[in-house]
Amino acid sequence: MAPGIAPTGSWIKAYSGMSADNVKGLVLALSSSFFIGASFIVKKKGLKKAGASGVRAGVGGYSYLFEPLWWVGMITMIVGEIANFAAYAFAPAILVTPLGALSIIISAVLAHIILREKLHVFGILGCALCVVGSTTIVLHAPQERMIESVKEVWDLATEPAFLVYAVIVIAAVLVLIFYFVPQYGHTHIMVNIGVCSLVGSLSVMSVKALGIALKLTLSGMNQLVYPQTWTFTMVVGICVITQMNYLNKALDTFNTAVVSPIYYVMFTSFTILASVIMFKDWDRQNPTQIVTEMCGFVTILSGTFLLHKTKDMSDGIASALPIRLPKHVDEDSFASEGIPLTRQNH
Secondary structure (H helix, E strand, C coil), X not given: CCCCCCCHHHHHHHHCCCCHHHHHHHHHHHHHHHHHHHHHHHHHHHHHHHHHHCCCHHHCCCHHHHCHHHHHHHHXXXXXXXXXXXXXXXXXXXXXXXXXXXXXHHHHHHHHHCCCCCCCHHHHHXXXXXHHHHHHHHHCCCCCCCCCCHHHHHHHHCCHHHXXXXXXXXXXXXXXXXXXHHHHCCCCHHHHHHHHHHHHHHHHHHHHHHHHHHHHHHCCCCCCCCHHHHHHHHHHHHHHHHHHHHHHHHHHHCCHHHHHHHHHHHHHHHHHHHHHHHCCHXXXXXXXXXXXXXXXXXXXXXXXXXXXXHHHHHHHHHHHXXXXXXXXXXXXXXXXXXXXXXXXXX
């Protein structure tokens, strides 16, 4: 054997480190992304239909609750979230959360086809970058931490580092809700999405804790007798309701092809940060793996940036160009033909 060439067995050993639990989490996360990506479009259609006959969600209305199409989208999202919930019980958040990039691609493509929200050619490149980045993270994700009781998760959640993170997040959310949302929620997309993303990071940690508790219960170790399980359940309920409310506001006010990627980037960033603090994912990895994961995440950020800028290009080109009439053309003749000379806002 030539020097410097590793045996085939060692190559396989190096690249077959994904455990059975991680594989289950991967499959569940992929299926979740399909359902959630489609749900954005169905819910958007429902919000539009409800807004045509009632008070829009973007200005505080709840008429969409009586719209069947919105409920179809909601059920689709619930199915996706259930699959996502199960994925967190089997795999670490660093593996599961970035796979939401697939839901961005599905949402952007369906918005282009169904909602006529144009996807520029660079948007396709953005989607490809999201896939490459997600694949990089998945291939270098840490193994799931072995936990034998929900009490272990509670101990992790009550360590000083994570408590400080939770207090900062709650304080930031309260400031956003009571100060920034009323003033800037209709003009700045980051406000409502910021609430969803910050709350979402706490929600994922609670969902993971609850998923582990249910997995252990189904395996014969009853975790429902512990108050910690029900505390995590309560936190999940509060967080999910808050997320849905402010995500609906963002979807009704801004373009779906912009909301989806920005929400994904912020949600993923805060979730990975929370997971690293609470479950100490990086303690089980070497520097090379951590750097590779960060490179994968930067690749995803690049993809979502392209999607965002692409949408601005496709929306802004036509309206940004002023219409100049040649000097020799009589403006009255245009008016007589019914051609408006000024841009009208509807």
